[in-house]
Amino acid sequence: xxxxxxxxxxxxxxxxxxxxxxxxxxxxxxxxxxxxxxxxxxxxxxxxxxxxxxxxxxxxxxxxxxxxxxxxxxxxxxxxxxxxxxxxxxxxxxxxxxxxxxxxxxxxxxxxxxxxxxxxxxxxxxxxxxxxxxxxxxxxxxxxxxxxxxxxxxxxxxxxxxxxxxxxxxxxxxxxxxxxxxxxxxxxxxxxxxxxxxxxxxxxxxxxxxxxxxxxxxxxxxxxxxxxxxxxxxxxxxxxxxxxxxxxxxxxxxxxxxxxxxxxxxxxxxxxxxxxxxxxxxxxxxxxxxxxxxxxxxxxxxxxxxxxxxxxxxxxxxxxxxxxxxxxxxxxxxxxxxxxxxxxxxxxxxxxxxxxxxxxxxxxxxxxxxxxxxxxxxxxxxxxxxxxxxxxxxxxxxxxxxxxxxxxxxxxxxxxxxxxxxxxxxxxxxxxxxxxxxxxxxxxxxxxxxxxxxxxxxxxxxxxxxxxxxxxxxxxxxxxxxxxxxxx
Numbered sequence: 001x002x003x004x005x006x007x008x009x010x011x012x013x014x015x016x017x018x019x020x021x022x023x024x025x026x027x028x029x030x031x032x033x034x035x036x037x038x039x040x041x042x043x044x045x046x047x048x049x050x051x052x053x054x055x056x057x058x059x060x061x062x063x064x065x066x067x068x069x070x071x072x073x074x075x076x077x078x079x080x081x082x083x084x085x086x087x088x089x090x091x092x093x094x095x096x097x098x099x100x101x102x103x104x105x106x107x108x109x110x111x112x113x114x115x116x117x118x119x120x121x122x123x124x125x126x127x128x129x130x131x132x133x134x135x136x137x138x139x140x141x142x143x144x145x146x147x148x149x150x151x152x153x154x155x156x157x158x159x160x161x162x163x164x165x166x167x168x169x170x171x172x173x174x175x176x177x178x179x180x181x182x183x184x185x186x187x188x189x190x191x192x193x194x195x196x197x198x199x200x201x202x203x204x205x206x207x208x209x210x211x212x213x214x215x216x217x218x219x220x221x222x223x224x225x226x227x228x229x230x231x232x233x234x235x236x237x238x239x240x241x242x243x244x245x246x247x248x249x250x251x252x253x254x255x256x257x258x259x260x261x262x263x264x265x266x267x268x269x270x271x272x273x274x275x276x277x278x279x280x281x282x283x284x285x286x287x288x289x290x291x292x293x294x295x296x297x298x299x300x301x302x303x304x305x306x307x308x309x310x311x312x313x314x315x316x317x318x319x320x321x322x323x324x325x326x327x328x329x330x331x332x333x334x335x336x337x338x339x340x341x342x343x344x345x346x347x348x349x350x351x352x353x354x355x356x357x358x359x360x361x362x363x364x365x366x367x368x369x370x371x372x373x374x375x376x377x378x379x380x381x382x383x384x385x386x387x388x389x390x391x392x393x394x395x396x397x398x399x400x401x402x403x404x405x406x407x408x409x410x411x412x413x414x415x416x417x418x419x420x421x422x423x424x425x426x427x428x429x430x431x432x433x434x435x436x437x438x439x440x441x442x443x444x445x446x447x448x449x450x451x452x453x454x455x456x457x458x459x460x461x462x463x464x465x466x467x468x469x470x471x472x473x474x475x476x477x478x479x480x481x482x483x484x485x486x487x488x
Contacts, residue, residue, distance in 0.1 A: 029111035030101055031063045033071065034083055034094045039249040040121055040299070042069070042094055047083045054080075062251060063111035065103050071095035073107035120299035122249070123410045127174070127241040128484040130181040136483065138183060144482035147448060147472040151175035157194030160239070162260070163205040165231035168449040169195065170238035171474035177242035178480060189246040196243055200256045204264045205232070215267035229266035229275040230283045234476040236260060236272070237290030237402060240297050241478065257294050277310060280331040280348050280371045282392045285399030289477050292403045296410050308412050311403070314348035315418030338379040339370035339387070346370065349421040357384030367421075367428025372396050389439035394452045395476070397425065398442075401455040402478045404462070415462045423463045426455075430467055437468065448473045454481035461485050 034042030036049040038061065050067050053060040054077060061067065067075040070082040070092075086092050096104055103111075125132070140146050155172035162170075173195045180188040206214020206227050214227050225231060236257075243253065261272045270278065276287040288307065295303045310329050320330045337343030341353035352366040358381045368387060372395075376388040404414050404422060415422060429436040437443050442452035451473025458481045460467055471482030 029063065029065075029103075031066045031097065031103070031111060032100055033066060033096070033098055033103075034069045034086075035066050036061050037249060038251050038254065040100070042083065042086075042098070044084075044087060045247070047080045047087070050075075050080045050083070051077070064109040065107070065111050068107070068109055069094055071105055071107075073105075073109065075109060120301070122299040123296045124244060124247075126244045126293060126296050126406055126409060127478070128178065128181065128245070130184075130245075132484070132486065133178070133182040136182060143470060143472050144480070147451075147474075148175045148178050148480050148483050151448065151474065152179040152188055152191075155188075155191050155195070157191055157198055160195035160198045162199055162202075162235045162239075163208060163227045163231055165225040165228065165234050165476070167235060168474075168476075170235045171449060171476075171479050174238040174242045174245075174474070174478065175480065177245035178483065181245045189248075192242045192246045193248050196239055196248065196253060199239065200252050203256070204259065206264070206267070213267075227267045229268065229270050229272050229287060232260060232266060232272050233275060233283065233287035233290050233399070235290075237293040238478055240290070240293040244297055254298070257297070261291055261294050276307065277329045278332050280314060280333055280346075281375075282372055282395040282399065284331070285396045285403070286477055287399075289399040289402030289406070292406045296406055301410075301412075304407065304410065304412055307403075308407060308414060311348070311414060312417045315421045317347055317351075318345050319347070333371050334374055336374040336378050337370070339365065339368055339373040341365050341370075347418075349418060349425045351419065352424070355379075355381075357381045359384060363387075364428070364432050367424040367426075367432065369393055369396050369425065387433050387436060389436045391440065391442060393429070393436065394440050394442045397429070398452050398455055398475050398477055400425075401458055405458050408462070420463070422459070423465070426459050426467065427465075442475060443469060445470065445473055449479075450475060451479065454479040457481040457485040 032040060032042065034046055036046040036053070049059055052058060053067065054075070064075050067079055069079040069086070072078070082092060083094070086094055137145050140149065151172045152175040155169065155176040159167070159169040160173065161167040173192055176188040176191045179185060180192070202208060204214070208214070209216045209226070216226055240257065243249070263271065265271055266275070272287045273291060276284045276291055278284065288311065291307060292304065295307070314331050320328055324330070331346075331348070333346045337346060340346050341350045348369070348371070350365045350368045350370055354362050354364050354366070356362050361384050363384060363386060372390065372392040373387055375392045376390040379385070400422060407414055440452070442450050445451035445453055452475045453469030453471055454474055456467040456469040457471040459465070471485075473479055
């Protein structure tokens, strides 16, 4: 519920009056004193937010107690002053709860029912950071910067989309955030914020198509690519990375992200999180990248560890048996197991293995992604054909690399898991079977937003290897590897 109307020129007297009239029970309302914007920190942005709330009447928190930094039972200008002295002068403290908890003192300042903080401490600098980008080239003669700059310049908030799996707006908005982080141009920060606010205002993406239950096609499973979790998994993560880069956090955004990942179902009947835990193909891996971005943005280490463990089990095996799948999460592999080293023990990435065909010739299956390799056709022992490139495979790779970089940056690396499975994977697709790289339009950078070679600098940095591809541009979920990875 909304306790205090957020209207212009709401002054401290009005806050106190509304608080007295609309007091609710705060016994179970957790908050952090001084954390006005809900990012779990009490810092300069909160002092600014406090003053804007008091003198402009916008951006007021649902928990007014969080603004009472000196715990005098009022929310007024002295609280902003108290917070600034605490931050820059010292000699004063922020009274309890200065960590997530309930107010130990009685006053008339309301909190809406519910919790306004958790024990989670958000991670920042998820994809990159202003400090890391400082000193990087901003010359249009540098292809890595030019790819970022060109995308940022055409980023438009009104084009923001989470429902269309072919939209490029998400990575354009990510580029705008990188430009802001690099040169501080607030025009680009405002583009990021406006795009995110548009998405939050829509709410459930399926609301856009009410006549078709959110799925504007005859086939609700396919729905033309609109509002499936494949689309959500492709699109969501880049917006979250952009929000982190421009330091944008609101209660409304947090609620929307929670609904996107764990409440609302795509047109195929799964949530984003269910899609990751069920699907070992590009659907699951695209959602993996976006889910890691969201959970890192929230600082939800428990959820990050759950996804990491599930992914590692998929790499290392053994795969759970059907009875075991009633007790633990299990990937649901396709019926065509011909590209697996062992169909009875399927893996996300094949372990080292060589298959001997009917004529005695061999094919190296090690490092292949079997559940998406089947999209290009079954493997037949009689013909012993080499694997064929398929866009689903390179989509899988971009989702995995996005998740791996983010997990590494929050201290939960997966680069070494499964006997360096991601290293074996990229080497299989670039060196063992070069046609998988050479014949993939994404790896060959068919366009600025179908340039999946952005993963190469990240993989080079992770493993100390040399890989082909310029690393510039972006694909459907993230990008700009050549710019964000520091040259050693």
